[in-house]
Amino acid sequence: MPNILVTGFEPFEAARVNPSWEAARALDGREISGARIHARQLPCVLATANAALLDAMAQVEPELVLCLGLAAGRADVSVERVAINIVDARIPDNAGSQPIDEPIVPGGPAAYFSTLPIKAMVAALRAKGVPASVSQTAGTYVCNAVFYGLAHHIATQRPTVRGGFVHVPCLPEMAALLPGAPSMSLETLIYAVATMVETAMATEHDIKVEAGALH
Amino acid sequence: MPNILVTGFEPFEAARVNPSWEAARALDGREISGARIHARQLPCVLATANAALLDAMAQVEPELVLCLGLAAGRADVSVERVAINIVDARIPDNAGSQPIDEPIVPGGPAAYFSTLPIKAMVAALRAKGVPASVSQTAGTYVCNAVFYGLAHHIATQRPTVRGGFVHVPCLPEMAALLPGAPSMSLETLIYAVATMVETAMATEHDIKVEAGALH
Amino acid sequence: MPNILVTGFEPFEAARVNPSWEAARALDGREISGARIHARQLPCVLATANAALLDAMAQVEPELVLCLGLAAGRADVSVERVAINIVDARIPDNAGSQPIDEPIVPGGPAAYFSTLPIKAMVAALRAKGVPASVSQTAGTYVCNAVFYGLAHHIATQRPTVRGGFVHVPCLPEMAALLPGAPSMSLETLIYAVATMVETAMATEHDIKVEAGALH
Amino acid sequence: MPNILVTGFEPFEAARVNPSWEAARALDGREISGARIHARQLPCVLATANAALLDAMAQVEPELVLCLGLAAGRADVSVERVAINIVDARIPDNAGSQPIDEPIVPGGPAAYFSTLPIKAMVAALRAKGVPASVSQTAGTYVCNAVFYGLAHHIATQRPTVRGGFVHVPCLPEMAALLPGAPSMSLETLIYAVATMVETAMATEHDIKVEAGALH
Structure with missing residues (x-):
């Protein structure tokens, strides 16, 4: 049975939970579209998060990877289009490190586009x-x-794997402490992640529908 | 057993449901704090909504009234402090009427403050x-x-009754059609309404905590 | 020649200037619509601001009063519709006082509507x-x-006077210290205040155009 | 004397002016930091804008290029960090074309970072x-x-030239037609562009200060 890796982050800043991990772990072991979900938690640490991701990929040997993270202040499930080769940390990470304008991969390309069908997922x-x-x-x-x-x-090691990143809103109990912040229930979030995995498994070529920004 | 009236509105604009009514009707008949909840739907019609409310009050004879309405774009359960004696309709109501700068009660006071313990509820x-x-x-x-x-x-007819108004966010399925709009699940909303009723029943004098706005 | 009183506030919080006062004082002494502008600064102190306003009214004997205040975070000149009889201070005022849920005038009406032609001004x-x-x-x-x-x-002492309140955005130099805050240049602001005074002097009955809010 | 190219766009959508062009042309011919400003207007047309830019560069032979564009809804001068190799048009351009998910340069890198000192400019x-x-x-x-x-x-033809992009807010007269939109006066905008050019000319290596986003 093919494998799917879904990652979430450990809590950061003042929060005690991280909805990205709560959603991932709720799906751990579940079978979706004939594939097995494997959930892994990543540290909110710039120096080690990517090594932890690569370890997880080596263990799970996934054909699809969906990484999740919290975006406090966003109101919906936001499917990311592009990753850029820079770290500019507004606050220190969980190891106390705060790099400014450092490349993630020295000498790497300026950016990569998601290889997930982001518009079909939305x-x-x-x-x-x-x-x-x-x-x-x-x-x-x-x-x-x-x-x-x-x-x-x-791009450099596993060209047959597809992967991307999705930001999720606060849980209601987090937003209750951040007046004005929008939220999404864990139930909706779990359903969203399952839906995205299912859609990604079923969609080889993304659909062409407008989802751009004027600026 | 004392009675509690909880009202919600019928859908308006393009929406097919109104979370204010979905939450109210889910609690219809339930007993909270030794009182019985009675849910009533109000028309989204300026000319008849208040008559429908008074009819419901005559039938239910409540000691507490909690009116609910939808606030598309707000992210949280927002407990209203004050009602003002004016209608200035940005869009036509469900009867096609769009009054501008008309009093709700000609000759009535400019405003009333909620008689619910709004800060204890929050x-x-x-x-x-x-x-x-x-x-x-x-x-x-x-x-x-x-x-x-x-x-x-x-204020003029039932001085022993307490009552107020609470705005609620879109349901997720409504926000899915309004990109960027925050939402709240129906489960959370029902829990919120039950919590507010319980708190209002248990709180005679509101607590003094800051909840103001600079402007 | 008839008199017009325009007030602004002294700076508050960390700011060194207050655009409401900068705009008011720039118009001090100017003649608009055959009337003389008199600018007065009010303290950002809940216990004394209203006494200072009444002193200014006693001195100036205005037929029109336009009070201005800063609304950091608002993007436009916002003409206020209604004042409510409550103080709920989110932060201490310039005298260190932070009342919660106290009436401004004990026993006064819950609210007053502006007596300026707010829609004609907008x-x-x-x-x-x-x-x-x-x-x-x-x-x-x-x-x-x-x-x-x-x-x-x-309402209680000078029924022939008309008056109201207008909130103004940050100046650009204030917004430069508050990333994300919108701003308005002092030139635009002065022009706006002159325009509002002129419109108020020329408009006995406000126009009926929609300017309401759904929630 | 060295040359500097500053571009702005023609109006688009319903607007009659475009602040990006108004600011650029106000500086046309001016000498800043010992260099001459040359302003050029670009069409708001995906198929021809880049050819027009290259023509302007061939004529002006600039050592610095600052392209400006309107971002209706943004409150400040926003200095862009990164350009991505995709067009996903939310609305048709001025030629009626609305490409979806097409590369700007087929086979080009996924992104480029600005070569202007963006943090020193801010x-x-x-x-x-x-x-x-x-x-x-x-x-x-x-x-x-x-x-x-x-x-x-x-990157491919003129490695000694430095260049980047800056988004600017609406002018006040545009925001007057878009209730809620923040704005910036043309005077402030012209001053901002001159300041950015001056800073870019004086700054070889950007400063390292935090200006990142958590999400």
Whole structure:
């Protein structure tokens, strides 16, 4: 049976949970589209997150990788289009490190596009009643770094694997402490991740529908 | 057994459901804090909504009234502080009427404050993990009109009844059609309404905690 | 020659200037629509701001009063519709006082509507290229308190005077320190205040155009 | 005397002016830091904008290129970090074309980073009282396409030239028609562009200060 790797992050900043990991682990072991989900937690540490991802890929030997991360302040499931080769950390990571304008992979390409069918995934989510959109930036912190590391590894070592990154909103209990922050329930989130995996497994070529930004 | 009236609105604009009514009807008949919940749907019609509310109050004879309405674009359960004596309709209501700068009750006071313990309700919601805040404006449309009509009826006819208004976010399936709109699951919403009713029943005098706005 | 009183506030929080005062004082002494502008600065102190306003009114004997205040985070000139009889201070004022849920005038009405032609003012501003809108809440801090104090004084002591409140955005140099905050240049702001005074002097009855909020 | 090329766009959508061009042309012919500014207008047309840019570069032979574009809805001068090799047009361009997920340069790298000192430029703007920030995405429309075209041309043909892209807010008269949109006066904008050119001429290596995004 083919394998699918779904990663989430450990909590960071003041939060005690991270919805990206809660959603991933809820699906661990589940069979979707004839493949087995394997969930792994990544550290919110710039220096080690990508090594942990590569370890997980070596163990799981996935044909599809979906990395998840928290985007406090975003209202929907946002499927990332592109990873850029830079770290510019607005706050220190969980190891206290805060690099500024360092490449993730020295000498690597400036960016990689997701190899997941991002627009088909957004369309499937919306059709099932889950708020979702394509995002044009994954930021410049650990999430973008893992997305870039994944894409670089795929491009240079595992050309048959497909992978990408998705940002998710706060859980309601997190937003209750951040007045004004939008949220999404864990149930909706788990359903969203399952839907995205299913869509990615079923979609070889992405659909051509508009999901751009004027600026 | 004492009675509690919880109202929600029928759908309006393009929407097929209204979370305010979905949450109200889910609690219909339930017993909370030794009182019975009675849910009633109000029309999204400026000319008839308040008459429908008074009919429901005459039938139910509640000691507590909680009116709910949809606020597409708000991210949390927002407990309204004040109703103002004006209708300024940005769009036509479900009967096609769009009054501009008309009083809800000609000759009535300019405003009424909620007689619910709004800050205790927000504190209870947050403590239970539900995003919530105090709102300083209920707008100038049907929601504000019902809130004002309720408060005027209480002030002039039923001084022992307590009542107020709460705006709720879109459901996820509504936000899926409104890219960027925050949402809240129906489960969370039902839990929020039950929590607010319980808190209002248990709290005679509101707590003094800051929940203001600089502007 | 008739007199017009325009007030602005002293700086508060970390800011060194307050655009509401900069705009007011730039117009001090100017003649508009056959009337003389008198600018006065009010303290950002809940206990004394309204007494300072009444002193200024006693000195100036205005037929029109336009009070201005800063709304950091708002993008346009926002003309306030209604003042409410409550103080709920999110931060301490310049005297270190932070009342919670206290009336501005004990026993006073819950609210007053502006007696300025708020919609004609917004229409005139937009026609002249100045971003503007009607606002449904002036908050619960010093701005709202001065607006309420003004309206209460007019209603109870000076029924022939007209008056209201307008919130203005940050100056660019303030927004430069608050990443993400919108701003408006002082030149535009001065032009906006002159336009509003002129419109208010020329407009006895406000125009009926929609400027409401759904929630 | 060295030459500097500053480009702006023709108006698009319903607007009659484009602040990016108004700011550029106001500086045409001016001498800054011992170099001459040459302003050129680019069409808001995906198929021809980059050819027009290359023509202008061939004529002007600049050592520095600053391309400007409008970002309706943004509140500050936003200095773009990265251009990506994709067009995903949310609306048709001025020629009626709306490509979806097409590369700007087939076979080109996925992205280019700005070769301007983006953080020094933002620091200089803020120090002079102009709201500014680093942006992590230039969108997927004509602005991003010109930025990518410029960067590709520099990387492959003119390695000694430096260039980048900056998004600017609406003018106040545009925001007056778009309620809620932030704006910036043309005077501030012209001052901002002059400041950025001056800073770019004076700064060989960008400063290392944090300007990242968590997501």
